[in-house]
Amino acid sequence: MENSNIKTTGNVFVENPRMTARNVDVYYGDKHAINDVTIDIGEQEVIAFIGPSGCGKSTFLRTLNRMNDTIDICRVEGTIALDGQDIYAPSVDVVPLRARVGMVFQKPNPFPKSIYDNIAYGPRIHGLTKSKSELDDIVESALEKAGLWNEVKDRLDQPGTGLSGGQQQRLCIARAIAVSPEVILMDEPCSALDPIATAKVEELIEELKSQYTIVIVTHSMQQAARVSDRTAYFHLGDLIEVGNTEQIFTNPSHQLTQDYITGRFG
Amino acid sequence: MTLTSLLIILTVISLAFYFIAKRTVLIARSNGQVFHSLPNYYGLWAGSLAFFPAVVVLILWSIIDIQLFQSWVRDFYPPEILAAGGSQAIVALAKVENIVAGIRFGEPEAWVLQAGDAWIGWAATSTMLKSAVVLGLATVCGLIAYRQIDSDFRARNGVEKLISYGLIAASTIAILTTIGIVLSVLFETIRFFQLVPPTDFIFGTEWNPQFEGAERAGSGGGEAKYGMLPMFAGTLLISSIAIIVAVPVGLASAVYLAEYASPKVRSTVKPLLEILAGVPTVVYGFFAALTVAPAIKGLGESLGLTVASESALAAGLVMGVMIIPFVSSLSDDVINAVPQSLRDAAYGLGSTKSETTRQVVLPAALPGIVAAVILAVSRAVGETMIVVMAAGLAANLSFNPLDAVTTVTSQIVTILVGDQEFESAKTLSAFALSTMLIILTLGLNFFALQIVKKYREQYD
Numbered sequence A: 001m002e003n004s005n006i007k008t009t010g011n012v013f014v015e016n017p018r019m020t021a022r023n024v025d026v027y028y029g030d031k032h033a034i035n036d037v038t039i040d041i042g043e044q045e046v047i048a049f050i051g052p053s054g055c056g057k058s059t060f061l062r063t064l065n066r067m068n069d070t071i072d073i074c075r076v077e078g079t080i081a082l083d084g085q086d087i088y089a090p091s092v093d094v095v096p097l098r099a100r101v102g103m104v105f106q107k108p109n110p111f112p113k114s115i116y117d118n119i120a121y122g123p124r125i126h127g128l129t130k131s132k133s134e135l136d137d138i139v140e141s142a143l144e145k146a147g148l149w150n151e152v153k154d155r156l157d158q159p160g161t162g163l164s165g166g167q168q169q170r171l172c173i174a175r176a177i178a179v180s181p182e183v184i185l186m187d188e189p190c191s192a193l194d195p196i197a198t199a200k201v202e203e204l205i206e207e208l209k210s211q212y213t214i215v216i217v218t219h220s221m222q223q224a225a226r227v228s229d230r231t232a233y234f235h236l237g238d239l240i241e242v243g244n245t246e247q248i249f250t251n252p253s254h255q256l257t258q259d260y261i262t263g264r265f266g
Numbered sequence B: 001m002t003l004t005s006l007l008i009i010l011t012v013i014s015l016a017f018y019f020i021a022k023r024t025v026l027i028a029r030s031n032g033q034v035f036h037s038l039p040n041y042y043g044l045w046a047g048s049l050a051f052f053p054a055v056v057v058l059i060l061w062s063i064i065d066i067q068l069f070q071s072w073v074r075d076f077y078p079p080e081i082l083a084a085g086g087s088q089a090i091v092a093l094a095k096v097e098n099i100v101a102g103i104r105f106g107e108p109e110a111w112v113l114q115a116g117d118a119w120i121g122w123a124a125t126s127t128m129l130k131s132a133v134v135l136g137l138a139t140v141c142g143l144i145a146y147r148q149i150d151s152d153f154r155a156r157n158g159v160e161k162l163i164s165y166g167l168i169a170a171s172t173i174a175i176l177t178t179i180g181i182v183l184s185v186l187f188e189t190i191r192f193f194q195l196v197p198p199t200d201f202i203f204g205t206e207w208n209p210q211f212e213g214a215e216r217a218g219s220g221g222g223e224a225k226y227g228m229l230p231m232f233a234g235t236l237l238i239s240s241i242a243i244i245v246a247v248p249v250g251l252a253s254a255v256y257l258a259e260y261a262s263p264k265v266r267s268t269v270k271p272l273l274e275i276l277a278g279v280p281t282v283v284y285g286f287f288a289a290l291t292v293a294p295a296i297k298g299l300g301e302s303l304g305l306t307v308a309s310e311s312a313l314a315a316g317l318v319m320g321v322m323i324i325p326f327v328s329s330l331s332d333d334v335i336n337a338v339p340q341s342l343r344d345a346a347y348g349l350g351s352t353k354s355e356t357t358r359q360v361v362l363p364a365a366l367p368g369i370v371a372a373v374i375l376a377v378s379r380a381v382g383e384t385m386i387v388v389m390a391a392g393l394a395a396n397l398s399f400n401p402l403d404a405v406t407t408v409t410s411q412i413v414t415i416l417v418g419d420q421e422f423e424s425a426k427t428l429s430a431f432a433l434s435t436m437l438i439i440l441t442l443g444l445n446f447f448a449l450q451i452v453k454k455y456r457e458q459y460d
């Protein structure tokens, strides 16, 4: 299964991968957005996707929980597996898959419901709880993990849209956590937040790392350097280089990576 | 000078101010002077100031002078007409106005001719004065505006103000008209209640204004009855049937169009649905009367039920079909306006399409959907033609959808069709019915607003 003719520089493979992508191509109609990408995503690691705008980071991220299925013209080739099981196999049901691979979006998008209902939404549709008190516990622990509990515990019945931007984004993370995913995908989760809210979300990512595998797309190289264990650099649909974050930022092997992180373009 | 030519001259003057002001600024600018606003705004400022005050004066003058003439002309009426008053005075006024318009029936009385001549004289003077005042005002205002032009004058802000006044004026007209209509209906209703006690009207279960004439002539035969309940029961019955048809079907098709259909299907199906709204109600009416009602009767009788040949069910069903596009088209728009990010969030948590629609999209779109339903309900309550044609005119107090019933609007039509004496209780009852109908729809709107407030889910 391991493919020897990979164009990517660095270590695409890890010891005990949680998710594996092999020779993945993505097309939007005729447009070839991802070109032959192979990469492993390790257990309990934070991996950052970086690269210039339009290089396909979001596109690749969305293939990992099949969010691209909602786009009619999008076509995915190659194999992507979660715990060794092909997630694009015909027998796979996307609904539980997305519960296992959760997603946090660029712009905070809380439901226009109460804070409580926002968190309880996932457990409810997946029937994770048998009683109200069990649901209460899930809501509390998800908010707790997202570091939001103390700020909202007295106003659980108020609309989630009434929170500040940073609180909303942490609410969205709590909402994703509430269905106990194995992997959390984050697409530029801090790009709509101010530095203080960003710091809080980064702290949160640090804490979540012990329980979840996290894939984060970011435009901020400092952020990638701060939060991630490994970093993958995309360029025009190609995966150019993957490696330990420290190595990528101090001693990149590929010329394009070097150009990008030294700010020559992007 | 006729009104048209006056308006044309006024427009020309205003345009002249527009171009002169604009040009002045253009020239000054080319000489290096710096202005706060673009030349166009100075032109608009001068032009509008020349035009709008003059137009307002023109309109007011034209309304007021006729009123004045009508009261002045009374001096010419012979004393016996003045003494008789009422309809005599109206006839006298009509005679004079005929003379003014140049129409003569036979040989008019001398006082009519005198009055007519006087009126023509007043009119000529008034027109002359009016032209002078209006055109003078336009010139003066335009000049004042023109004199204001210098580099510091903020014409752009001024024009912005003018636009906001214009918008206020437009909405004021709409509001005043509504108030006017409601008040006039209210006054006639009060007159009706002087003839028929309100309790008889509101709680009465029999409606039978046809005996009015017979009663007054003293020929017996029956007593006129003005109980509104049968008609309101009919209205509610038929509207409820229509809503039961239209809301599920309309909402489901809106959801299909907005969430499930491909863009291609959507772009063809939506206009097709909207055609339904464009079919004249008369067409729905005869469809209901000639096709649906007999079918229901046949079906009902084969099941051993007694069905009137004109039934509430037939009218309600067809009315429901008629208002489907109101529900579906508007709901489709509001569902589409729900941000995609909310759907992504739901999908990202592992919701199916229908879960996303039911639990996220529809709640977020609820206020708009309720608005669509209210519009449809008002349409159903106000609909007349289908009811007249398909549900009959029998004022039965019945909630059986298989009976013939009638509605408030169709009774108003029957009362007011043909020649009527204005003073009779029968005619005035139409106004009372209208008042009740207005109260009913206002109540519905209020109720719906409360629901929206309670369940509103605010996004972004």
Ligand SMILES: Nc1ncnc2c1ncn2[C@@H]1O[C@H](COP(=O)(O)OP(=O)(O)OP(=O)(O)O)[C@@H](O)[C@H]1O
Pocket (backbone or CB within 6 Å): A028, A031, A033, A051, A052, A053, A054, A055, A056, A057, A058, A059, A060, A071
């Ligand atoms: N729904 C879509 N339909 C068609 N083309 C798309 C669609 N989404 C993305 N693309 C194209 O695919 C390419 C990759 O887009 P993608 O959104 O993955 O870039 P990105 O790396 O996330 O960029 P950014 O950093 O700006 O978010 C772009 O060229 C984009 O134009």
Ligand SMILES: [Mg+2]
Pocket (backbone or CB within 6 Å): A057, A058, A059, A187
């Ligand atoms: Mg992106």
